[in-house]
Amino acid sequence: MTESSPTTRTATEWKLPPIPKVGVLCLIAMESSLFVIFVVAYLYYIGKSLNGPLPRDVLTAPILASICLLSSSGTIVLAEHAFKANEMGRFRFFWGITWLLGAVFLVLTGVEWKHLIDEGLLISTNLFGSTYYPLVGLHASHVVVGLFLLGAVFLFSATRRLDKRHLMSVEVISWYWHFVDAVWVVVFTTVYILGVY
Numbered sequence: 001m002t003e004s005s006p007t008t009r010t011a012t013e014w015k016l017p018p019i020p021k022v023g024v025l026c027l028i029a030m031e032s033s034l035f036v037i038f039v040v041a042y043l044y045y046i047g048k049s050l051n052g053p054l055p056r057d058v059l060t061a062p063i064l065a066s067i068c069l070l071s072s073s074g075t076i077v078l079a080e081h082a083f084k085a086n087e088m089g090r091f092r093f094f095w096g097i098t099w100l101l102g103a104v105f106l107v108l109t110g111v112e113w114k115h116l117i118d119e120g121l122l123i124s125t126n127l128f129g130s131t132y133y134p135l136v137g138l139h140a141s142h143v144v145v146g147l148f149l150l151g152a153v154f155l156f157s158a159t160r161r162l163d164k165r166h167l168m169s170v171e172v173i174s175w176y177w178h179f180v181d182a183v184w185v186v187v188f189t190t191v192y193i194l195g196v197y
């Protein structure tokens with residue numbers, strides 16, 4: 001009677017996911033819950049202001065700002081692909097365009113706020129003002145953080161201190177930027193569509 005040879009198993013060793021990626025995912029989850037609180041508060045108080053101005057009186061949808069911010073998700077993907085292909089010139093170009101689009105969005109948000117203040121809407125004016133500014137301002141603060149990160153990576157790249165070893169850093173910053181863009185879709189829908197009509 002012949003003995004059968006023992007079955008050979010290829011055991012795949014389980015590894016912990018990289019700490020930076022886990023950290024950014026945890027940050028995104030935490031920040032998402034924070035945004036949910038602000039969105040729910042905004043929706044709860046829609047139409048409950050006792051005095052004006054009301055959203056339909058002063059708000060206009062920031063279409064150009066939205067196009068800029070949402071387009072930046074496309075340019076950061078192109079930058080990431082260029083980085084993986086070690087095409088650093090193309091990486092810097094698309095990464096810089098991403099930063100520029102984010103900066104334009106932030107400037108247009110500031111222009112909108114100036115218009116609203118000129119129309120008499122302050123954070124203390126009514127319930128609309130006291131929920132609008134914190135929600136949109138919270139998102140704007142995340143854009144500022146994103147621009148700082150994008151700018152730092154661009155400077156490292158321009159001074160030739162960025163290479164393949166930094167791929168994970170580029171990836172997690174890209175994730176954060178996509179998160180900022182996705183949150184804007186929710187904020188836009190809440191404030192400029194549901195809040196006005």
